[in-house]
């Protein structure tokens with residue numbers, strides 16, 4: 001379970017996140033939605049250790065992660081797929097995937113995880129030796145996700161996975177996240193502009209505005225209740 005309390009973070013003197021509170025139960029998907037500039041990306045960057053919070057607490061399964069270096073966060077089960085995905089164009093699919101397991105001491109399990117990723121993403125298996133820059137947007141998204149999964153994370157932080165993808169590919173990505181949640185108990189914090197798709201697979205919807213969480217609701221309620229949608233999502 002991920003618990004965030006009173007988190008304050010930003011880029012300079014002025015904070016972007018003002019006392020963010022959030023609870024994501026283990027084995028569930030939370031979709032973080034809200035207008036541009038609400039602080040969604042900043043929240044993910046702070047959780048993954050890229051930004052240092054100036055106040056507040058981050059607990060993963062009861063363990064306080066405050067001040068933990070990024071590498072340690074990864075070892076403790078956190079994986080972040082940033083906006084833009086971070087695929088390295090000059091490396092092959094196989095090399096990109098292996099990067100995701102370099103830090104692992106259990107080499108045998110890293111190898112098993114690699115095989116599992118190839119089973120899960122069959123197009124990647126076919127393009128093992130292709131370079132990152134030769135892939136389509138959907139394939140790059142698979143690669144970024146696959147690389148994160150090789151670390152067998154407990155918590156996956158995903159920033160705009162649907163960006164630039166065709167609707168059919170978005171649907172496939174969302175279905176895969178649901179499958180990972182159901183089959184492996186993965187906990188997912190998903191930031192999405194594509195609110196409908198995200199709320200379609202999420203257990204809870206977390207609405208952010210101006211650096212704060214303004215409401216947290218069951219995702220289906222936010223998706224289906226027109227009054228709530230108008231009030232919080234503006235459509």
Ligand code: ATP
Pocket residue numbers: 011016034035036037038039040041042043
């Ligand atoms: P978007 O969907 O547009 O990315 P968001 O909800 O993810 O929106 P953030 O990207 O977290 O929002 O941005 C929140 C605020 O932080 C904005 O006012 C933005 O201008 C500011 N900000 C974002 N990145 C930086 C940065 N690297 N340096 C300074 N300010 C930043």
